[in-house]
Amino acid sequence: MSFAPILEADVKNWTETRDVLIVGFGGAGACAAIEAADNGASVTIFEAASESGGSTKLSSAELYLGGGTKVQKAVGYDDSADDVYGYLMDSNGPQADPEKVRAYADGGADHLDWLMALGVPFKMSEYPERAMMALTDDCLLYTGSEKAWPYVDKYKPAPRGHNLYVEGDNGGPLLVKILTEAVEQRDVHVHLEARALRLIVDQFGPEQRIVGLVVREDMEERCYRATRGVVLCAGGFVMNQEMMQDYAPELAKAGTVPIGNPNDTGGGIQMGLSVGARAINMHEGFLSVPFYPPATLTHGIFVNGQGQRFINEDAYHGRIGCYLVKQAFPVYLVLNVDDYADYETASWLAAPVKGTGETIDELAEELDLPTGSLQETVSRYNEAAEAGSDSRFHKSDVWLKPLTGPFVALDCTPGAGAFLPHFTLGGLDTTVDGVVLNAEGSSINGLYAAGRTACGVPRRGDGYASGSSVGDATFSGRRAGRHIATAQ
Amino acid sequence: MSFAPILEADVKNWTETRDVLIVGFGGAGACAAIEAADNGASVTIFEAASESGGSTKLSSAELYLGGGTKVQKAVGYDDSADDVYGYLMDSNGPQADPEKVRAYADGGADHLDWLMALGVPFKMSEYPERAMMALTDDCLLYTGSEKAWPYVDKYKPAPRGHNLYVEGDNGGPLLVKILTEAVEQRDVHVHLEARALRLIVDQFGPEQRIVGLVVREDMEERCYRATRGVVLCAGGFVMNQEMMQDYAPELAKAGTVPIGNPNDTGGGIQMGLSVGARAINMHEGFLSVPFYPPATLTHGIFVNGQGQRFINEDAYHGRIGCYLVKQAFPVYLVLNVDDYADYETASWLAAPVKGTGETIDELAEELDLPTGSLQETVSRYNEAAEAGSDSRFHKSDVWLKPLTGPFVALDCTPGAGAFLPHFTLGGLDTTVDGVVLNAEGSSINGLYAAGRTACGVPRRGDGYASGSSVGDATFSGRRAGRHIATAQ
Numbered sequence: 001m002s003f004a005p006i007l008e009a010d011v012k013n014w015t016e017t018r019d020v021l022i023v024g025f026g027g028a029g030a031c032a033a034i035e036a037a038d039n040g041a042s043v044t045i046f047e048a049a050s051e052s053g054g055s056t057k058l059s060s061a062e063l064y065l066g067g068g069t070k071v072q073k074a075v076g077y078d079d080s081a082d083d084v085y086g087y088l089m090d091s092n093g094p095q096a097d098p099e100k101v102r103a104y105a106d107g108g109a110d111h112l113d114w115l116m117a118l119g120v121p122f123k124m125s126e127y128p129e130r131a132m133m134a135l136t137d138d139c140l141l142y143t144g145s146e147k148a149w150p151y152v153d154k155y156k157p158a159p160r161g162h163n164l165y166v167e168g169d170n171g172g173p174l175l176v177k178i179l180t181e182a183v184e185q186r187d188v189h190v191h192l193e194a195r196a197l198r199l200i201v202d203q204f205g206p207e208q209r210i211v212g213l214v215v216r217e218d219m220e221e222r223c224y225r226a227t228r229g230v231v232l233c234a235g236g237f238v239m240n241q242e243m244m245q246d247y248a249p250e251l252a253k254a255g256t257v258p259i260g261n262p263n264d265t266g267g268g269i270q271m272g273l274s275v276g277a278r279a280i281n282m283h284e285g286f287l288s289v290p291f292y293p294p295a296t297l298t299h300g301i302f303v304n305g306q307g308q309r310f311i312n313e314d315a316y317h318g319r320i321g322c323y324l325v326k327q328a329f330p331v332y333l334v335l336n337v338d339d340y341a342d343y344e345t346a347s348w349l350a351a352p353v354k355g356t357g358e359t360i361d362e363l364a365e366e367l368d369l370p371t372g373s374l375q376e377t378v379s380r381y382n383e384a385a386e387a388g389s390d391s392r393f394h395k396s397d398v399w400l401k402p403l404t405g406p407f408v409a410l411d412c413t414p415g416a417g418a419f420l421p422h423f424t425l426g427g428l429d430t431t432v433d434g435v436v437l438n439a440e441g442s443s444i445n446g447l448y449a450a451g452r453t454a455c456g457v458p459r460r461g462d463g464y465a466s467g468s469s470v471g472d473a474t475f476s477g478r479r480a481g482r483h484i485a486t487a488q
Numbered sequence: 489m490s491f492a493p494i495l496e497a498d499v500k501n502w503t504e505t506r507d508v509l510i511v512g513f514g515g516a517g518a519c520a521a522i523e524a525a526d527n528g529a530s531v532t533i534f535e536a537a538s539e540s541g542g543s544t545k546l547s548s549a550e551l552y553l554g555g556g557t558k559v560q561k562a563v564g565y566d567d568s569a570d571d572v573y574g575y576l577m578d579s580n581g582p583q584a585d586p587e588k589v590r591a592y593a594d595g596g597a598d599h600l601d602w603l604m605a606l607g608v609p610f611k612m613s614e615y616p617e618r619a620m621m622a623l624t625d626d627c628l629l630y631t632g633s634e635k636a637w638p639y640v641d642k643y644k645p646a647p648r649g650h651n652l653y654v655e656g657d658n659g660g661p662l663l664v665k666i667l668t669e670a671v672e673q674r675d676v677h678v679h680l681e682a683r684a685l686r687l688i689v690d691q692f693g694p695e696q697r698i699v700g701l702v703v704r705e706d707m708e709e710r711c712y713r714a715t716r717g718v719v720l721c722a723g724g725f726v727m728n729q730e731m732m733q734d735y736a737p738e739l740a741k742a743g744t745v746p747i748g749n750p751n752d753t754g755g756g757i758q759m760g761l762s763v764g765a766r767a768i769n770m771h772e773g774f775l776s777v778p779f780y781p782p783a784t785l786t787h788g789i790f791v792n793g794q795g796q797r798f799i800n801e802d803a804y805h806g807r808i809g810c811y812l813v814k815q816a817f818p819v820y821l822v823l824n825v826d827d828y829a830d831y832e833t834a835s836w837l838a839a840p841v842k843g844t845g846e847t848i849d850e851l852a853e854e855l856d857l858p859t860g861s862l863q864e865t866v867s868r869y870n871e872a873a874e875a876g877s878d879s880r881f882h883k884s885d886v887w888l889k890p891l892t893g894p895f896v897a898l899d900c901t902p903g904a905g906a907f908l909p910h911f912t913l914g915g916l917d918t919t920v921d922g923v924v925l926n927a928e929g930s931s932i933n934g935l936y937a938a939g940r941t942a943c944g945v946p947r948r949g950d951g952y953a954s955g956s957s958v959g960d961a962t963f964s965g966r967r968a969g970r971h972i973a974t975a976q
Contacts (some may be wrong), residue, residue, distance in 0.1 A: 004694035093735035141710055148684055182783045204693030206492035206762075244915070246768055246929075249582035273927035274694075276764060280734055283771045326814065370879040376864065391858040413877045429734070438762035440490055441734075 003270040005199040008211050016313025017225040018189070019045045020484050021213045022233055023196040023268055026054020026261075027061075028477035029233035030179035032434075034118070034230070034266075035481030037186035041228060042405045045183070045214050046194040046215050048263045052183075053176040054235055055417060055423075055452070056261045056470055060133040061171030062143060062372040063115070063474065064467030066160035067109035070116070071139045072109075074124035075469060079158035081105045087146060087155040091108065095281055097455075104457045104475055111434060115397025118182045120175060121165035130295035132317060132348075132466055133171075134163035145464025147191050149394030161467040175470070191217055195238025199230060199271050199447070208275060210446035225463030228487075229446030231434065231480050233473075236315050236424040236452035238285070247282035248424060251461075254325040255287050255422025264423075268453035272428040276438045281455045282426035289321040289412055290348040291333060297343065299401040300335035301381055303410070304328055307373025309381065312395040316428045321420060322462035330413040332367060337406045351418035356409035363407040377402050426466075427455040433487075450476040489525065491758040496699050505713040506532045506677070508700045508972050510721055511684040512755055514542020515958050516939025516965035518667035520922075522606075523969030524673035527891075529716060531846070533550055533671070534682040534703050536751045540671075541664040543749045543911075543940070544958055545795040548621040549659030550631060551603070551962065551969040552955030553596035554648040559627045562612035567646035569593045570901075573604055575634060575643040579951030583769055585943075586615075587920045592945045599753040599963050600650060603733035606670045608663060609653035618783035618791035620805060620836075620954055621659075623653035632953025633804040637882030654684035663958070679705055687718060687759050687935070696763060716975075717934030719922065719968050721961075722914040724940035725754025726773070735770035736912060740951075742813040742902060743775050752911075756941035760916040763935065764926045769943045774952045776906060777809040777900055778820060778836040787889040788823035788870050790900070792816055795861025797869065800883040809908060810950035818842075818901040819943025820855060822866070825894045839906035842899035866891050913952075915943040921975075923970025936972050938964040 012175075020036045024028045033043045047054075066072065067081035085105035089096045116122065127134035127141040134141050143161030145151055166172040183190065197378035200212035202222060212225040236244040238259065243266045244252040269279060291297050301309050302320065311323045324331050332354060343349075355366030356361035365372040385400040386389040412418045425448065429437045434448040450456075451473035458468035508524045510517045513535035521531045534850040535542075554560065555569035572593035572783065577584045604610065615622035615629040619644040622629050631649030631810075633639055650677075654657040688700035690712060700713040713779045726747065731754045732740040761767060779785050789797050790808065793813035812819050820842060844856030872878040873888040900906045913936065919926045922936040938944075939961035946956035 002694075002930075004928070007693070092732075094741040204691070204696075205495070206490075206692075208692075242929075245582075246766070253582040270927060272762070273766070276762070278734070278761070281771075283769075306797075309794075372868075373880060376868075380864075392861060432573075439758060441490070441730075442490075 001469050003198055003267065003274045005201045005275050008200055008202045008206065008212060011200060011223045013223065014225045014275060015222040016044070017065060017227060018042045019226065019228045020231065021224055021226040024054060024235060025052040025190065025236060026232035026233060026451060026473065027056030027175070027179065028473040029472060030183055031152035031474045031477030032231045032233055032450055032481035033183050033188045033237040034186060035478045037188050039385045039482055039485035042187050044189040044191065044224060046191045046196050046213070048193070048195040049261070050193050052180045056473060057172045057176040057260055059172045059470055060169050060437040061164060061175040062133055062467035062468050063112070063162045064143060064160050064386045064465050064471040065112050065157055065162055067108040068104055069109045069112040070111070070121050071124055072158060075126045075140055077158040079160070080090060080156070081108070082306055083155045084108060084160070087151055088152065088457060090154065091144065092459045093463060095337045095459045100457050103432050104472065107475065116180040119178050122164040126159060127163065129293065130298060130381060131293045132290060133169055135168055136164050137167045139165065141162050143467050146394060148315045159434060170428065183316070191215070193217060196234070196267065196271065197221065199275055199295065201275065208235070208445065209274065210444065226446065229448060231448040231450060231485050232268035232428070232453045233451045233455050233477060233483060234268030235264040237269055238264050238423045240265040246424065247284060248261065251285040251287065251422055251424065256283065256414060256420040258274050259421045259423045263414070268449065269427055272436055272447065272449060275444060277436045277444060277447070278439045280426060280429045281459050284425040285422050286318050286425060286461045287321040287420060287422040288318045289322060289324050289418065290317050294342050294346040296339040296341050297333065297335060298399045299339045300333050300404070301377070302331060302333050303369070303374060303377055305369070307369040307377055309377055309393055312390070312393045314395050314399045316465060324412060325414055329412060330368060332409040333412055334407060336401065336403055337408050340343065340408050349418055350411045351410035352416065353408055355409045356407060358406050360405065360407060363409055367409055411419050412456040425451065425459055425461065427453050430454045432479065434476060434484035435483065448480040491686055491755065491762045493689045493763050494702060495692065496688055496690045499688060500709045501711065502713045503534070503710040506530045507714065507716045508719065509534065509712055509714040510719045510724060511701065512721035513540040513678065514543060514961065515544030515720060516665070516666065517963045518671055519965030520719045520721055520938055520969035521671050521676045522674060523966045524973040525631055525676050526718060527970055527973035528922060529973035531908065532677040532679060532712060534679045534684050534701070536683040537749070538565045538681050538742055540668045543752060544961060545660045545661045545664040546749055548657050549652055549663040549958050550621055550955035551600070551650040552631060552648050552953050552959040553650055554646055555593055555596040557597045557600040559600070559610050559612055560646060563614045563628055565646045566958050567648070568644070570594070571643045571646065572596060572648070573640055576945060578639060578642065579632065580776060580947045583947045588945050591920050593959065595963065606661070607666050611653040614647060615651065617781065617788060619781045620778060621657055623656055625653050625655045627651050627653065628793065631955050633807050636803045636884065637800050665753055679703070679810045681705060682764060684722070684755065684759070685709065689763065690935060696933065698763065698932065710900040714722045714934065717972050718804065719936040719938060719972060720756035720760060720916070720941045721965060722756030722941050723752040723870055724748060724915065725757055726911045727753050728753040735914065736773060738771060739773040739775065739910055739912070744902060744908040748872055748910045754774050756937065757915055758908060760934070760935065760937060763932060765924045766917040766927045768931070769947050770912060770915045772913040773911060773947060774806050774949045775809045775908060775910040775911050776806045777906065778805050778814050780805065782830050782834045784827040785821065785823060786887045787827045788821050789865070789891070790819060790864055791857070792819050793857070795857040795865055796882055800878070800881045801888045802884050804924060804953060805949045812900060813902055816902070818856060818899060821898040821900055822851070822891065823896050824891055826898050828896050837906055839898040839900050840904065841896055843897045844895060846894045848893065848895065851897055854946055855897055857956060879934050901960050912940065913947055913949065921971035924966060924972065935936040936968040938968040
């Protein structure tokens with residue numbers, strides 16, 4: 001399939017002319033459409049699937065927002081934009097984009113207000129468990145490594161995952177329902193089962209301007225003209241095996257289950273590349289070992305094939321996943337059976353039990369680890385737990401508890417059965433307003449990208465926090481929609 | 489600076505027309521020119537510097553070649569192309585290119601013969617030390633991790649680093665001298681102090697063909713026409729801070745000294761991107777902790793900020809460097825003073841001494857490590873050394889030797905003073921014959937790349953072997969030169 005652009009002059013028949021054309025009706029596309037319409041633009045969205053939602057609908061739709069949101073204040077957290085900025089810059093490492101992170105940190109509270117004004121409900125409450133998402137209708141929870149080393153000593157922690165006011169893991173469908181209704185109330189035409197194929201340019205070459213889109217719908221190819229430009233909100237590329245091999249082969253090999261919707265095949269990124277856009281951070285991705293809930297598993301320790309611990313186990317599951325896949329295998333999670341508790345019903349991880357034992361010696365015999373190594377690691381850990389201070393790995397004393405047996409070890413080795421979900425964090429390079437940049441860092445006239453088609457705020461798997469994708473997608477979609485509708 | 493292409497129709501005056509234009513007169517460009525000329529093409533090379541050589545001239549000019557080269561046979565090694573292929577596929581991990589690796593493994597012996605036929609001298613001898621390069625005039629040495637775990641049990645090891653027959657670390661200048669003479673004996677025009685600025689295309693857009701080059705020389709911009717096309721051999725981008733931040737921010741942060749020539753500013757890659765080429769593996773690089781020679785330092789152990797070992801210390805210095813920078817800092821190399829020996833005169837590493845001690849307890853007191861951790865790690869290592877079997881990290885028994893003191897610890901933490909050289913391993917995606925591919929994987933007519941402007945055989949820092957760059961640059965240059973001169 002070719003994504004190569006075509007020339008305006010070669011278009012025989014224009015089906016329609018609109019100010020703004022948007023590719024993809026997920027969280028990013030919806031928010032881009034709402035803002036563009038609210039800023040006076042006529043908009044058409046083209047969505048390849050038969051309904052709106054994209055990967056946002058499949059997600060929990062947590063939103064990672066801070067700096068003093070309404071909910072944070074109501075619950076009593078005094079979060080600051082500077083702490084959000086510091087945490088996100090640090091956790092996204094050398095590839096963080098300071099301008100995007102600054103805007104996102106400063107704009108978090110306003111973004112939540114905007115969603116609430118659209119009718120997105122949030123309960124003024126907190127979900128106090130260590131979890132990937134709130135399974136009640138409560139709102140705020142810690143979804144990153146804010147309370148864990150190495151961040152806790154540097155940036156004042158606050159819960160920033162905002163879960164919608166809906167029982168269970170149903171935030172995605174509810175958020176999409178509300179965004180879809182908001183879109184329908186505006187001057188936005190929605191074309192479902194409409195796959196964008198190619199961009200239309202006024203000319204080829206460095207002076208090009210994006211002026212439209214070729215779309216396949218109703219079994220024919222139609223050309224739509226855009227007076228202001230095109231916003232690519234078509235998701236990432238985790239479902240495209242060829243692109244994964246070209247751009248993110250390590251991620252493809254390490255993860256077991258790609259997370260996204262079936263149309264996350266990189267079409268938006270490919271259309272951008274075909275007109276000279278720059279793609280960055282393409283190798284990076286989120287990669288999780290979703291071992292909590294139940295939170296009690298955090299009392300355990302991960303050990304690698306050398307019998308060593310390798311991380312503070314109270315870190316975010318995605319951080320642990322990224323460390324895990326770089327170890328010498330196997331990797332086990334070693335627990336007291338007491339803490340194993342309701343693992344089989346409560347956990348997504350599905351890691352098989354590799355061994356059990358009344359004593360560590362018995363357990364060690366069942367695991368394929370160097371002689372004595374597990375015993376030694378557990379001894380050191382137990383000393384740390386008893387002292388209430390983990391000087392080696394800095395796990396918070398909240399989660400320090402001696403491993404006294406009886407024991408169980410879960411096999412978290414990639415390929416051994418555990419669920420290790422992953423998705424991409426690379427995409428088109430854009431300005432903070434979503435303008436797509438070419439290889440030289442100059443704007444491509446009339447081309448925007450948002451959500452996972454762009455490279456946004458979250459850029460490292462080992463620094464990822466839940467809610468960063470829907471948070472960034474909706475936030476970046478809004479900025480792109482506003483800019484394309486108003487730019488001179 | 490813009491690398492955007494210009495249209496043939498906009499060229500007012502053609503300075504000259506040649507079959508093949510080559511950007512860059514390093515190892516890749518020289519070999520491309522020789523092969524193109526030997527296959528009947530008229531060739532012009534444009535080199536930005538005032539002399540030939542590029543990074544090849546600055547290097548040791550080892551060539552990583554195997555599969556039964558003349559020297560390997562003379563010395564008595566029975567290396568096979570399949571062992572080369574297996575080792576290179578494995579050590580280059582999920583991003584390895586099977587077609588390129590196959591051609592390189594199968595063609596190693598022939599490539600050495602070709603160089604010898606040009607007059608490049610190799611002594612039929614072996615340099616038996618563990619070293620980064622031969623400091624005598626001997627030829628063959630181990631320059632990767634072939635004899636180290638995890639490769640040694642899977643692929644029959646053989647030394648594949650071919651050092652030129654010249655005393656000391658003077659291979660680069662000699663190789664370049666011979667290649668330059670070979671170029672001068674052929675129908676190749678050489679323009680020095682001539683910087684390629686832009687490609688010239690017959691048209692913009694998907695049907696484009698590369699037909700020439702804009703070059704700045706003698707203080708003016710001149711246009712050269714190419715009837716068969718252009719080969720980009722302009723090196724990597726390690727000297728371009730902006731590109732490093734855009735594409736390889738982790739590498740830029742981890743390494744201390746970029747290795748290359750001052751013109752490794754990514755111009756070739758940028759020119760490719762400006763006509764729609766696909767760049768891959770852009771985040772990856774070589775990153776070394778050059779701690780041997782003296783080889784005796786291999787008797788020591790590296791420990792991280794948790795006091796843990798993290799690798800078999802008999803691995804290649806680049807593999808260890810890539811593991812080192814991912815540890816919790818600090819990182820120390822702990823040694824018997826006996827093995828420290830002639831470190832200060834023989835080593836490139838320049839890591840400062842962080843501590844010394846008659847006993848491990850004394851040494852541990854001077855190092856910032858968790859209580860008891862160093863003692864424990866050294867005990868386990870000494871048990872392994874005494875048993876002659878390192879079951880945890882699989883260091884070869886050749887290098888196992890108890891740490892008995894007195895001790896010294898070198899501080900290898902990035903930023904603490906040690907020399908941690910690095911260079912890039914990403915570039916334009918090409919076919920095995922050097923044809924540059926666009927984002928969709930289709931050929932760009934008339935555009936080739938070789939050496940570090942392309943993404944070639946070496947693709948991972950943790951799997952790199954010395955000699956892979958000059959080996960791949962000269963090999964890929966030849967293939968590109970042959971193909972551009974003969975392709976229908």
